[in-house]
Amino acid sequence: MAALSDAIERFIKDLLTDDTRVELKRNELAQYFGCANSQINYVLATRFSVDRGYLVESRRGGSGYVRVIRISASDVELLGSLLQRIGGEIGEENAKAIILRLYELHVVDVNEARLMQAAVSAEAISLPISSKDMIRASVLKSLVVQAFKNMREGK
Amino acid sequence: MAALSDAIERFIKDLLTDDTRVELKRNELAQYFGCANSQINYVLATRFSVDRGYLVESRRGGSGYVRVIRISASDVELLGSLLQRIGGEIGEENAKAIILRLYELHVVDVNEARLMQAAVSAEAISLPISSKDMIRASVLKSLVVQAFKNMREGK
DNA sequence: GGTATAATGGTCAAAAATAGTCAGACAGGA
DNA sequence: TCCTGTCTGACTATTTTTGACCATTATACC
Numbered sequence: 485m486a487a488l489s490d491a492i493e494r495f496i497k498d499l500l501t502d503d504t505r506v507e508l509k510r511n512e513l514a515q516y517f518g519c520a521n522s523q524i525n526y527v528l529a530t531r532f533s534v535d536r537g538y539l540v541e542s543r544r545g546g547s548g549y550v551r552v553i554r555i556s557a558s559d560v561e562l563l564g565s566l567l568q569r570i571g572g573e574i575g576e577e578n579a580k581a582i583i584l585r586l587y588e589l590h591v592v593d594v595n596e597a598r599l600m601q602a603a604v605s606a607e608a609i610s611l612p613i614s615s616k617d618m619i620r621a622s623v624l625k626s627l628v629v630q631a632f633k634n635m636r637e638g639k
Numbered sequence: 640m641a642a643l644s645d646a647i648e649r650f651i652k653d654l655l656t657d658d659t660r661v662e663l664k665r666n667e668l669a670q671y672f673g674c675a676n677s678q679i680n681y682v683l684a685t686r687f688s689v690d691r692g693y694l695v696e697s698r699r700g701g702s703g704y705v706r707v708i709r710i711s712a713s714d715v716e717l718l719g720s721l722l723q724r725i726g727g728e729i730g731e732e733n734a735k736a737i738i739l740r741l742y743e744l745h746v747v748d749v750n751e752a753r754l755m756q757a758a759v760s761a762e763a764i765s766l767p768i769s770s771k772d773m774i775r776a777s778v779l780k781s782l783v784v785q786a787f788k789n790m791r792e793g794k
Numbered sequence: 795g796g797t798a799t800a801a802t803g804g805t806c807a808a809a810a811a812t813a814g815t816c817a818g819a820c821a822g823g824a
Numbered sequence: 825t826c827c828t829g830t831c832t833g834a835c836t837a838t839t840t841t842t843g844a845c846c847a848t849t850a851t852a853c854c
Contacts (some may be wrong), residue, residue, distance in 0.1 A: 487702040489840060510803055520842045525804065530839090545849025548802040596754055599747075603758035642830065665813055675832045680814065685829085700839020703812040 492517055492524065493531040496552060505553040510542075528552070535569065535581035537588060562589070579604045647672055647679065648686040651707060660708045665697075683707070690719050717744070734759045 486494075492513070499506040514521040532538035532552055539553040557565065566582055574582075580601055587597040647668070654661040669676040687693035687707055692715040694708040710718070721737055729737075735756060742752040 487700075487840060489701075511801090521803080522805080522843080523841060526840075542803060543849075544801085544803040544847065546801050546851065548849070550803075592750075592754075595747075596751055599751055599754050599758075603755075644830065666811085676813075677815080677833080678831060681829095681831070697813060698839080699811085699813040699837065701811050701841070703839075705813075 492527045508550045537585040647682045
């Protein structure tokens with residue numbers, strides 16, 4: 485029983501498998517899924533952000549539209565833009581979005597992505613502890629647990 | 640005398656006899672047993688801990704869930720010993736040794752091991768910086784660079 | 795050309811749907 | 825009695841969904 489948002493995300497991504505862009509009618513889509521129009525905006529905001537590798541353009545008024553564009557870039561550009569996006573500090577959500585992007589671009593596979601998420605999770609990086617080794621221990625514990633979860637899952 | 644917790648434990652374990660994982664709704668389960676929701680968390684914490692051979696994942700919000708995963712006895716042993724060895728803090732060399740062990744045991748493949756090493760490297764976990772997000776950014780940068788190295792390398 | 799109107803899409807805050815945490819009450823055994 | 829394991833309730837955190845209201849644009853009509 486995936487959430488509505490998940491279904492809408494899936495729907496849009498399916499439309500993006502061949503093409504690198506789709507054009508939608510917000511209201512039609514909302515009608516199709518039987519939800520509030522703003523639900524579409526929610527999905528676009530949470531699942532098709534720049535960090536996740538998408539651009540969204542739209543226009544209101546008569547024959548308006550919402551256009552979703554999958555961003556493609558060369559490896560060098562991608563790496564540069566990701567590092568820049570990370571910057572000097574980054575929150576957990578944005579970090580996850582970036583990892584997800586690496587996954588969708590096939591830079592990492594699903595297990596690698598999970599490991600990465602484990603490494604940057606709030607759980608792994610719990611502060612008030614002030615020694616480098618303590619942080620590392622925390623990170624590594626998360627990684628070990630995640631590695632086991634991966635193994636159970638199979639690729 | 641058969642405490643409520645025991646009944647809930649039994650119930651979940653029965654669901655796990657065939658499969659190695661179950662998905663639950665915390666509230667439904669609490670309703671079914673006519674208890675406080677937090678009772679479920681108590682059971683999960685006390686009877687389905689890592690050292691008892693279980694992993695628990697969950698998600699909040701609409702169509703949230705609690706997932707319980709059973710792992711094999713030998714894996715429990717291994718996981719337990721590794722976590723114990725990591726302890727409250729650990730140096731880089733020892734951390735690497737543990738990752739190497741995971742690799743030799745085929746828990747992770749070579750790329751995954753490299754990611755893990757990147758995550759716990761001295762470079763990734765540079766202190767004097769005192770915010771959680773700054774540490775995370777540092778870790779993630781290392782991970783991203785390593786992921787790209789992996790890709791160039793091929794498996 | 796200027797306006798009114800219809801057709802779109804956007805924003806934001808509140809509600810709903812979940813799950814987690816923690817301190818303390820309780821109960822039975824050492 | 826005191827300790828330990830159970831259990832609860834109040835409060836918190838997260839994610840999704842909805843609704844009321846706002847903004848923009850095309851077009852029909854004068």
